[in-house]
Amino acid sequence: MTSTAIGPPVQLAESVASGPLLGRWGTVASPGALISILAHPDRALSLPSLRGESPLRALERVRERAEAERGSSWAQPLATQYARYFQDGDRTVYEGGVFARQERLTRAVLMAAAIGSDEWLAEAADGIVLLCEQSSWCWPAHEESCRSRGTVLPDPAAPCLDLGAGDVAAQLAWADHMLGERLDERFPGLRDRLRAEVRWRVLEPFTRRRDWHWLGLDGRVHNWCPWICGNVLVAALRLAEPGAERALQVALAIEGVDRYLAALPGDGSVDEGYEYWWNGACRALEALDVLEYATSGKLSAVNVPVVRETVRFPYRMHLGGAWYVNFADARALPPAEQPWHVPHRWARRIGDPDGVRHAAAHRAETVAPSAELGRALSELADTTWLEAGPAEPPLVASAWLPGTQVGVARTARGTERGLTLAVKGGHNAENHNHNDVGSVVIAVDGVPAVADAGRPTYTAQTFGPDRYAIWTMQSGWHNVPEVRGTPQGQGASFAAGDVAVVDGPDAFQMRLDLAGAYPVEGLERWWRTARLDREAGSVRIEDSWAFTDAGPPSEVRFLLAGQVRREAPGQVTVRPPGGGRAAVLSWNPERAVGSLAERELDDPTLIAVWGDRLTRLRLELPGTASGSVLVHVEVRP
Incomplete structure (x- = not known):
């Protein structure tokens, strides 16, 4: 897919309002400096080995689900489902089909990387093509142009960058990272298609438009900002060509995560409630992990006070068992299968034994079949987490x-x-x-x-x-x-x-x-x-x-x-x-x-x-x- 640029790429101001990250890193996080310190796309993301006994054991439930669904028809989101949001307010039917498609692709990529067979590689390629051919990666609840145009379907020529689009871009980047050379051998041209779609739908809108509400430039910052910026960061590091444009994309993503962390109170609490911590503060922690790896440790946030405090937020909100304090939209009984390895790893890094115990107390023996690809790979790369024993939560006084x-x-x-x-x-x-x-x-x-x-x-x-x-x-x-x-x-x-x-x-x-x-x-x-x-x-x-x-x-x-x-x-x-x-x-x-x-x-x-x-x-x-x-x-x- 080709695209037409609308105006020149945005340029970062010489003096950007600094939050806890940019205030600490300064010009090291500027586009000019990033050109030289960012790893090459082939080495910018961590590459976990999935062939050992421990990763294969951790993938047991993923494998069972993947084998059960292989050979069946893929989920097919429909126009009638998309339109329902604008007609009767229902958003779950369409989103359910989208999520099912992406979760199946994740399982196929993990199997192709862990087992190495051509059958699983073909399954993954099918899923990648389906995403590339999907009219929009934006969820209907977030589509900004339908009501103004009087339509109930998205305009493919004006891609909207929302949570869904960011999720797909990062998923394709991780899939390319794990299977790249093998895809070139078996499906030449697919990786070029993948890059073109991510550039057109995500990277260009991200760098050329600064009016996205979720950027928080009006002062109202919420969990969308680190969620989308973290996914754009992954996509840019892996799929963009080395040079000034890639460095700008990364710098803008850093600026977004920094803005979110600056909006958090010093105690690291989240007004959206515990359940939303996973798709706000936790997304920021994951982005910081990716950034530290891609810069060989030159950009580390382990000593940033608000980062250290927000790692403690989940166990401070714990009531007992699976129950949590649930003010705002959060549920008192939230989904149990979360990327617990993230707070476990960060609690280890900041020296917080209560955080380590709380995360370990929720550890499942295997990767969740519905896990996002990037989160699953991060979990499988953390051998300390995979080998963690049982623990009791701290249940602070x-x-x-x-x-x-x-x-x-x-x-x-x-x-x-x-x-x-x-x-x-x-x-x-x-x-x-x-x-x-x-x-x-x-x-x-x-x-x-x-x-x-x-x-x-x-x-x-x-x-x-x-x-x-x-x-x-x-x-x-x-x-x-x-x-x-x-x-x-x-x-x-x-x-x-x-x-x-x-x-x-x-x-x-x-x-x-x-x-x-x-x-x-x-x-x-x-x-x-x-x-x-x-x-x-x-x-x-x-x-x-x-x-x-x-x-x-x-x-x-x-x-x-x-x-x-x-x-x-x-x-x-x-x-x-x-x-x-x-x-x-x-x-x-x-x-x-x-x-x-x-x-x-x-x-x-x-x-x-x-x-x-x-x-x-x-x-x-x-x-x-x-x-x-x-x-x-x-x-x-």
């Missing part, structure tokens, strides 16, 4: 992350048993935001009983103008007050105030004023105090308010997961999903009238986490000018 105003504390370090409390301040314009300022999560033996529902299946509505019509995004379905019939407002101005944390050996307490989150006239203060008492093994959630005068009643609401039963006036028990011990919530029924209402779930994403229902506890408060209510939570013996 407490963590306070002021950058996102999230606090987590458990009854005792190193054990799931007992209560774990998580509290969130923040504001209502965070990335993947829910209106949830002041919300809490309370887990019993590592499983949420007072829960955050998370998000339902992605549709066109999820990131559209009607996002907050989705019930899981509204404050009324989070563990926060409803103030005189008014939910929380949406936007950065609706935020927690006067946040104070006390973290000691006997107790963890977080106190914050929620008044700023509610557009209610006459509301002066709404103090929420959440306290975990380790000696008593209990949690106390106290709400106190001050208005200029009396008015309509308010409510405090709690979303309960599992089996819920009213024990007596002022008391309910909650047995979390999976059984186990129950939590007892109690309050003074003379101060607050409680009621329960079940919400049946019909969304597969929510059902996969919570089962068929959640229950909302509503505590009606008097409309007095001032007052308070205390909810006490303990574990049923």
Whole structure:
């Protein structure tokens, strides 16, 4: 495919605003310097050997899946599936076919590299050609031109660079890296086609356009930036010709990762939630691994403070088992098969034994059949990871992350048993935001009983103008007050105030004023105090308010997961999903009238986490000018 350039390539400004990377590396990361320090494309990416006993054993599940599907028809994404996003909002059917195609190609490449047969090489070549002939690598939810043109199908002449396009470019680069010479022998011309497609669809748009929203040049940086920039980095290192243009592509990718890291708070926390750490901060770590290898260690980020801190974020958010703190769009029970070798390797490098233990505790014996190609190859190249023994997660006693105003504390370090409390301040314009300022999560033996529902299946509505019509995004379905019939407002101005944390050996307490989150006239203060008492093994959630005068009643609401039963006036028990011990919530029924209402779930994403229902506890408060209510939570013996 040929392309027509639109204007000259972008040039980096002489003085780019430096983040934690460029501030440390300086001109060494400039395009001029990169020309001389970047390895040749044949040596720019690591080349793991897949022929040994350990890699073959790690590929056992990949091989089983690959052998089962070889000879069958490849997934074929259809125009009718693409169009559905613009017609009825469904994005999962088309994306499912795209993901199935790419996952099958990854398995074929791994088998062709590990076993070396012509049959697997042909399977990989088929997958590469299918991707090259796919009309667009952009997912329909991200296509920027359809609505303006009044169409429901992408324009191949105007490729859109999104997460999907970046993923394909990097996958093709890794496939070329692993199979290049053999592809030349068996399918001459295929590698030229592959390079032309990546250049036209990804590398040229990346260098010639600086108006991509995900670059964060407007100051709003999120996980797309390191995700796409990391994939472009891989594609440029392997598939671009050595010289000034390749160096510019790499420099721009570095600048993007640097901008993302600069946007993270110093504590390394991620406002999108733990689940999104894997496709934000973890993507940045992977890009830094690639960059360090391609520059023979001249560009290393191992001593960058925010990088070291974000490596700790996953285990700070761990509740127990497969459960995690899940504010924002994250799920409390996220996918377990993640590239755990990445935080394991980085924890080893920064000397963090808790991070090493936490990652090792989640290690699977084999590579996931759905793993991305680059991530699978990185895992297979890490012999220390492949040989890591079993470990117990650290389950830290407490963590306070002021950058996102999230606090987590458990009854005792190193054990799931007992209560774990998580509290969130923040504001209502965070990335993947829910209106949830002041919300809490309370887990019993590592499983949420007072829960955050998370998000339902992605549709066109999820990131559209009607996002907050989705019930899981509204404050009324989070563990926060409803103030005189008014939910929380949406936007950065609706935020927690006067946040104070006390973290000691006997107790963890977080106190914050929620008044700023509610557009209610006459509301002066709404103090929420959440306290975990380790000696008593209990949690106390106290709400106190001050208005200029009396008015309509308010409510405090709690979303309960599992089996819920009213024990007596002022008391309910909650047995979390999976059984186990129950939590007892109690309050003074003379101060607050409680009621329960079940919400049946019909969304597969929510059902996969919570089962068929959640229950909302509503505590009606008097409309007095001032007052308070205390909810006490303990574990049923």
